[in-house]
Amino acid sequence: MLAFVARRLAQAVPLLLAVAVLTFLLIELAPGDPIVALAGEDGDAAYYAMMRERFGLDRPLGERFAAYMGRVLRGDLGFSYRLQQPAVTAVLGRLPATLLLIGPALLLSTAIGLALGVLAARRPHSLGDTAVSTVSLLGHAVPVFWLAQLLLLVFAVRLEAFPVQGMRDVRLDAQGWAGALDVARHMVLPVTALTVQFLAPIARVARASLIDVLGQDYVRTAVAKGLHGRVVLGKHALRNALLPVVTVIGAQVGFMFSGAVLTETVFAWPGLGRLLLSAMLARDQAIVSSMFLLLTVAVVLSTLLVDLLYAALDPRIRYG
Amino acid sequence: MNHAATRRSHLPQRVLLPLVALALLGAPALAQDALGNENPGHEAPKRGGTLVIGIGQNPGHLNPAISTGSEVHAVADSLFNGLVGLDDQANPYPDLARAWEVSDDARRYTFHLHAGVRWHDGEPFTSADVAFTFQQVLLRYHARTRTGLAGRLERIETPDDLTVTFVFREPYAPFLQQLNVTEAPILPRHVYASVADVQNAPENLAPVGTGPYRFVEYVVDDRVVLARNDDYFKPGLPYLDRLVFRVIPDANTRLLALERGEVDFIGGLPAGELDRVDALPEVTVFTPNSGSGGGFCVMTMSFNLERERFADPRVRQAFAHAIDRQQVLDQVLFGRGRVASGPIHSQLAFAYSDDVRAYPFDPALAESLLDEAGHPRGADGTRFAATFLHFPAFAKYGEVLRQNLAQVGVQLELVALDRAAFISRVFEQRDFDTNVISYCNNSDPAIGVARVYVSSNIGNIPFSNAAAYVNPEVDRLFAEAASQADVAERGRLYAEVQRLLVDELPVLWLVETQFSAAGRAEVRGLAPWSGSPAEAAWIAR
Numbered sequence: 001m002l003a004f005v006a007r008r009l010a011q012a013v014p015l016l017l018a019v020a021v022l023t024f025l026l027i028e029l030a031p032g033d034p035i036v037a038l039a040g041e042d043g044d045a046a047y048y049a050m051m052r053e054r055f056g057l058d059r060p061l062g063e064r065f066a067a068y069m070g071r072v073l074r075g076d077l078g079f080s081y082r083l084q085q086p087a088v089t090a091v092l093g094r095l096p097a098t099l100l101l102i103g104p105a106l107l108l109s110t111a112i113g114l115a116l117g118v119l120a121a122r123r124p125h126s127l128g129d130t131a132v133s134t135v136s137l138l139g140h141a142v143p144v145f146w147l148a149q150l151l152l153l154v155f156a157v158r159l160e161a162f163p164v165q166g167m168r169d170v171r172l173d174a175q176g177w178a179g180a181l182d183v184a185r186h187m188v189l190p191v192t193a194l195t196v197q198f199l200a201p202i203a204r205v206a207r208a209s210l211i212d213v214l215g216q217d218y219v220r221t222a223v224a225k226g227l228h229g230r231v232v233l234g235k236h237a238l239r240n241a242l243l244p245v246v247t248v249i250g251a252q253v254g255f256m257f258s259g260a261v262l263t264e265t266v267f268a269w270p271g272l273g274r275l276l277l278s279a280m281l282a283r284d285q286a287i288v289s290s291m292f293l294l295l296t297v298a299v300v301l302s303t304l305l306v307d308l309l310y311a312a313l314d315p316r317i318r319y320g
Numbered sequence: 321m322n323h324a325a326t327r328r329s330h331l332p333q334r335v336l337l338p339l340v341a342l343a344l345l346g347a348p349a350l351a352q353d354a355l356g357n358e359n360p361g362h363e364a365p366k367r368g369g370t371l372v373i374g375i376g377q378n379p380g381h382l383n384p385a386i387s388t389g390s391e392v393h394a395v396a397d398s399l400f401n402g403l404v405g406l407d408d409q410a411n412p413y414p415d416l417a418r419a420w421e422v423s424d425d426a427r428r429y430t431f432h433l434h435a436g437v438r439w440h441d442g443e444p445f446t447s448a449d450v451a452f453t454f455q456q457v458l459l460r461y462h463a464r465t466r467t468g469l470a471g472r473l474e475r476i477e478t479p480d481d482l483t484v485t486f487v488f489r490e491p492y493a494p495f496l497q498q499l500n501v502t503e504a505p506i507l508p509r510h511v512y513a514s515v516a517d518v519q520n521a522p523e524n525l526a527p528v529g530t531g532p533y534r535f536v537e538y539v540v541d542d543r544v545v546l547a548r549n550d551d552y553f554k555p556g557l558p559y560l561d562r563l564v565f566r567v568i569p570d571a572n573t574r575l576l577a578l579e580r581g582e583v584d585f586i587g588g589l590p591a592g593e594l595d596r597v598d599a600l601p602e603v604t605v606f607t608p609n610s611g612s613g614g615g616f617c618v619m620t621m622s623f624n625l626e627r628e629r630f631a632d633p634r635v636r637q638a639f640a641h642a643i644d645r646q647q648v649l650d651q652v653l654f655g656r657g658r659v660a661s662g663p664i665h666s667q668l669a670f671a672y673s674d675d676v677r678a679y680p681f682d683p684a685l686a687e688s689l690l691d692e693a694g695h696p697r698g699a700d701g702t703r704f705a706a707t708f709l710h711f712p713a714f715a716k717y718g719e720v721l722r723q724n725l726a727q728v729g730v731q732l733e734l735v736a737l738d739r740a741a742f743i744s745r746v747f748e749q750r751d752f753d754t755n756v757i758s759y760c761n762n763s764d765p766a767i768g769v770a771r772v773y774v775s776s777n778i779g780n781i782p783f784s785n786a787a788a789y790v791n792p793e794v795d796r797l798f799a800e801a802a803s804q805a806d807v808a809e810r811g812r813l814y815a816e817v818q819r820l821l822v823d824e825l826p827v828l829w830l831v832e833t834q835f836s837a838a839g840r841a842e843v844r845g846l847a848p849w850s851g852s853p854a855e856a857a858w859i860a861r
Binding site for chain 2: 030031032033034035036037038039040041042043044045047048054079081082083084085090093094149152153156157160163164165166167169170171265266267268270271274275277278281282283
């Protein structure tokens with residue numbers, strides 16, 4: 001098992017290097033440089049020439065690439081002049097806020113998605129099944145920014161049940177338990193928006209997988225033995241049906257980060273998504289590279305976790 | 321010329337004088353507060369409270385002297401001061417300088433500084449701070465100040481701690497308009513003198529200023545918290561205990577937060593929402609000429625004169641006659657603003673002239689001009705296609721223009737680009753037929769207008785002479801107007817340059833836009849046109 005984990009992590013190294021190269025090219029080959037984001041508007045030719053030289057933007061692409069890769073290999077992900085801090089500091093500083101959205105959204109979409117999937121699979125093609133499929137697909141199909149705006153209008157503006165934006169009430173500035181409660185209140189709407197987005201694929205896969213398992217011989221045998229329906233479902237069918245569901249959940253982690261870009265923008269949530277968006281617009285190479293490398297690590301780790309979960313769920317799977 | 325006698329020396333007098341005048345005249349219960357806002361019922365300002373301002377972009381750093389970025393100034397200007405302030409009409413009033421004299425030839429500007437001003441860390445503010453800031457920071461790193469002044473300024477003299485004199489090589493008229501906190505914020509010499517690299521210093525994230533508020537906390541992408549400067553040199557100001565900037569990138573969310581009372585003041589309202597918000601009793605809408613980062617802006621369609629088709633004046637005139645600018649004003653800006661007549665904003669009264677050629681909406685005339693220029697309609701009714709580059713936020717301009725030009729057989733292809741890509745494609749690659757840019761005049765045509773038309777400003781320079789227009793006479797008139805001390809004479813020169821530009825039409829001026837801002841009705845004394853909008857703000861609740 002340990003050897004397996006070590007091998008998988010070693011395999012991630014070339015992947016991370018490839019991502020570092022691609023990120024560099026993505027920003028460098030995109031039209032435009034970061035000069036206005038760094039220095040502002042209304043300068044003359046001499047001013048922008050000086051600033052380009054100052055930030056090394058006048059050097060040839062190859063030279064900049066060599067310098068960049070040299071830094072990456074030394075573990076230095078660069079400095080964001082725009083934010084005047086090391087890129088890693090900026091990225092890690094915003095990570096907790098995003099995890100605070102993604103963690104609960106992942107748990108909730110898994111729990112609700114599984115429940116809906118089971119509900120639908122028990123009587124396929126019934127009214128309940130159709131309702132579950134329609135509602136979950138609808139939730140997945142609506143653009144997250146639209147859903148977020150809708151949630152704001154209904155629950156924040158009309159019903160005044162939750163705050164419109166941010167992570168905490170800046171007037172209240174509550175600390176301790178009151179502070180935690182304040183953050184929790186601010187989390188409700190963005191977490192709901194993300195959950196609705198991600199619950200559909202989980203519900204759909206859970207339903208399909210469960211229907212498949214419920215049709216297999218060993219389940220029929222269990223029913224024939226006279227086992228209670230709940231025991232058959234919970235103890236025998238669901239566990240086997242979970243494998244594809246776990247795969248989908250693992251794959252969601254990457255998508256969750258991208259969903260967070262829009263959700264964080266609409267709810268003014270100070271997380272990684274917004275940092276990435278503003279860094280892209282400002283052509284902030286250091287931040288964008290660090291973000292993509294962090295996302296790659298997250299995806300690598302979540303796939304690894306999924307593989308390990310396989311073994312836990314299915315005794316036939318063993319890694320050596 | 322001595323401004324000292326005629327100018328009000330500091331803010332409290334600015335409050336007092338209009339109030340006294342109104343009382344003597346037996347005016348109705350309507351007065352103006354410190355910064356010219358209506359103040360019904362002569363309310364006495366209340367002290368205390370937290371004002372929350374919703375801003376669209378994270379400021380990055382908080383050193384306003386090394387950037388012209390509006391995101392930096394929207395926050396950092398409240399921490400600092402300039403030598404002068406500028407009102408909504410860009411008229412100077414005293415800030416760090418209590419008075420000033422300008423020599424008759426407009427070459428020597430002498431400023432008398434307020435005594436007893438202290439930096440937020442308790443050190444005294446002196447003329448040495450002013451000289452240091454200009455010499456070591458502004459003239460090197462502030463794009464507009466460097467471009468406007470570096471070549472013109474001969475020396476800075478500091479005869480004593482409270483006097484500073486700027487000596488120019490040649491007369492320079494718009495200097496006072498370049499000294500407010502947005503154009504020339506003054507930094508503390510004792511903090512920055514030992515800093516090796518001003519553009520990359522921890523001090524830029526923990527600023528020490530003279531401003532009405534001092535720095536408390538900055539959480540990237542979330543908030544900047546400032547607190548009242550108890551030692552502020554303007555007696556009685558500021559009224560608020562705390563000023564908090566919340567970063568809310570989405571304009572709709574910003575507005576909802578204002579309506580819910582989570583924030584007290586926001587800039588940049590969606591144009592379509594202005595009328596609805598204006599009708600809300602709990603909200604006051606402002607449409608000032610300036611905002612943080614710019615002022616007196618004219619939405620301008622540039623033609624690429626390096627392309628043969630647009631080098632022909634008949635094609636440009638045809639575009640001018642084909643585009644219904646009133647429709648642009650009505651549909652894009654919902655009537656808020658004004659159809660532009662030329663390069664200078666009509667609110668810059670001393671320089672504006674309407675004695676220019678008019679190009680009324682006349683599609684038939686546009687068609688005959690295009691025929692004459694050798695662009696007949698083809699079999700499908702199209703004469704030619706032209707690209708139109710724009711920021712995503714300006715897409716609606718493109719839609720109206722596309723409809724208008726389709727009527728005369730021109731197919732406008734809209735290309736939406738983010739800011740960095742737009743700059744590269746227009747100013748570096750020169751790969752466009754037409755584009756739209758919001759060019760801001762700022763407080764003087766020498767600062768904001770000349771750069772769009774002078775031939776020395778063509779090239780890979782963001783938001784410069786996009787048309788690549790070259791006219792030695794225009795270059796001469798702009799240079800002369802900048803170095804002319806007499807305001808009437810400057811006005812005459814600018815009238816001449818407007819007549820010339822509108823005749824030649826290197827660009828088409830669509831509409832004069834307004835900034836938009838909104839505040840909770842209980843907030844008084846806001847200065848929405850200023851970089852430091854809350855200096856005299858207070859909350860009546």
